[in-house]
Amino acid sequence: MSRTTFARCVAGSVVLVAAALLVARASGASSASQKLTIYAVPATVQFMNHADDRLRGMSTNPFKLKSEAVILGQGGKEKGNGPFPGDDILYGFKLFTDTKRSKPIGTAMFTCYYQFQKRATCDSYFDLTKGLVLASGQVRFGQSRFTLGVVGGTHGYLGASGQVNAQAAAGNAQRFDLRMTGLRT
Amino acid sequence: MERQGPRYSSVMPLRRAALLVVVSALVSASVVSGADALVSRSGAAADRRLTIYSVATGLQYINTADDRARGKVNNPLDSTASKLAPKSSNSPNGPFAGDIAVYALKLYRDATVKQPVGTAVYTCFFNYDRHALCQAYYRFKAGGTIVASGPVNFKISRFTIVVSGGTSKYLGAHGQASAVAARGNAQRIDFELLG
Numbered sequence: 001m002s003r004t005t006f007a008r009c010v011a012g013s014v015v016l017v018a019a020a021l022l023v024a025r026a027s028g029a030s031s032a033s034q035k036l037t038i039y040a041v042p043a044t045v046q047f048m049n050h051a052d053d054r055l056r057g058m059s060t061n062p063f064k065l066k067s068e069a070v071i072l073g074q075g076g077k078e079k080g081n082g083p084f085p086g087d088d089i090l091y092g093f094k095l096f097t098d099t100k101r102s103k104p105i106g107t108a109m110f111t112c113y114y115q116f117q118k119r120a121t122c123d124s125y126f127d128l129t130k131g132l133v134l135a136s137g138q139v140r141f142g143q144s145r146f147t148l149g150v151v152g153g154t155h156g157y158l159g160a161s162g163q164v165n166a167q168a169a170a171g172n173a174q175r176f177d178l179r180m181t182g183l184r185t
Numbered sequence: 186m187e188r189q190g191p192r193y194s195s196v197m198p199l200r201r202a203a204l205l206v207v208v209s210a211l212v213s214a215s216v217v218s219g220a221d222a223l224v225s226r227s228g229a230a231a232d233r234r235l236t237i238y239s240v241a242t243g244l245q246y247i248n249t250a251d252d253r254a255r256g257k258v259n260n261p262l263d264s265t266a267s268k269l270a271p272k273s274s275n276s277p278n279g280p281f282a283g284d285i286a287v288y289a290l291k292l293y294r295d296a297t298v299k300q301p302v303g304t305a306v307y308t309c310f311f312n313y314d315r316h317a318l319c320q321a322y323y324r325f326k327a328g329g330t331i332v333a334s335g336p337v338n339f340k341i342s343r344f345t346i347v348v349s350g351g352t353s354k355y356l357g358a359h360g361q362a363s364a365v366a367a368r369g370n371a372q373r374i375d376f377e378l379l380g
Contacts, residue, residue, distance in 0.1 A: 042266070042269055043269065044269050044270070044271045044282075044313055045262060045266045045267075045269040045270065046253070046256070046270065046271055046282035046283060046312075046313075047256035047257075047260040047261070047262055048249060048252045048253060048256050048282075048283040049252055049255035049256035049259050049260060050252050051255060051259070052251060052252070052255070053252070080261070081259060081260060081261040082259075082260070082261050083261055087256075088283065089262075090282050090283065090312045090313075092271075092312065092313055109312050109313075109316070109318065109336065111310055111312065111318055118261075123318060123334070125318060125335060125336050127336060132335055132336065132345065132346075132347065134334060134335060134347045134349065141261065151334075151347065151349045152347035152348065152349045152359055152360075152361075153347060153361075154335070154345045154346070154347055154361040155345070155361070158360065158361055158377070158379070159359055159360065159379045161359075172265065182359075184379060
């Protein structure tokens with residue numbers, strides 16, 4: 001082997017070793033996925049009726065809109081019981097890992113702000129033993145099947161993104177399937 | 186006269202090779218060392234840590250007692266849900282479910298709160314047992330905003346919320362913000378930003 005060839009071999013080896021070390025170090029901050037199924041039992045519900053704010057907003061507002069026809073009936077009263085735009089409902093849940101609700105895993109809170117047609121934007125958080133998961137999305141009043149987007153998490157769920165699929169479960173429970181990606185390992 | 190020039194004896198290639206290996210090892214070490222710093226820096230770019238101190242400068246409390254009372258009588262809930270109405274809080278002044286607190290804060294670089302770096306606002310929507318879902322944004326004078334939200338237990342002085350985004354310097358930021366009480370009325374906030 002000539003000196004030049006030998007030097008090239010050594011230099012090549014050095015570059016390869018350095019590159020391998022870099023890759024090894026860089027791969028240290030990898031991400032992972034996780035699926036988690038939890039069962040939620042409603043614990044508290046608070047309805048906030050903002051009828052006075054709505055009425056005030058109909059007469060005094062910065063827009064040139066007439067929203068009375070959408071919300072008010074013939075007698076000047078609101079049509080039905082809502083929820084109407086501006087109302088909000090706070091749902092508190094106890095969370096379990098099993099359908100028998102014998103293994104508690106934390107609590108969840110949904111704060112739902114209503115728009116038109118009884119649809120709400122719900123901001124939720126799942127306070128679990130390993131950390132917090134935040135999810136948001138649209139939920140129609142009275143419907144148990146919906147999907148939320150996971151916007152993040154803390155501690156064991158740091159860096160989380162993904163979605164939460166909700167559907168009715170046995171009894172008065174709600175089943176949440178959390179599919180999370182981007183979890184920091 | 187013996188020729189004065191480079192003499193390539195049979196030993197020389199080995200010496201040169203040994204020298205080359207040593208130099209290579211040093212280069213390798215320096216590359217790895219540099220790589221270490223690079224990874225640390227790139228790690229810092231990807232996983233930035235930022236510590237600031239906040240001091241509250243304004244507070245507005247929104248008492249929604251009338252909406253709560255109206256909601257007890259006039260609501261779309263069925264009988265099962267109506268039975269889950271929360272019990273009254275121990276504190277006569279709340280906070281009660283549905284109340285809102287808006288905080289304005291100044292942000293500082295140092296614990297002595299002398300070097301201002303920006304402002305922040307927390308909008309906290311109370312639910313039960315002195316807990317609230319708080320939505321926060323931190324605006325930095327140097328440019329950029331961090332947006333975060335999450336539950337805060339108002340019975341204790343520490344909380345961790347989710348960093349869900351940012352702008353400019355913090356574009357695409359994700360991670361968490363942990364707050365603990367600092368000296369005086371200040372609060373220390375540690376951001377762990379993943380990207």
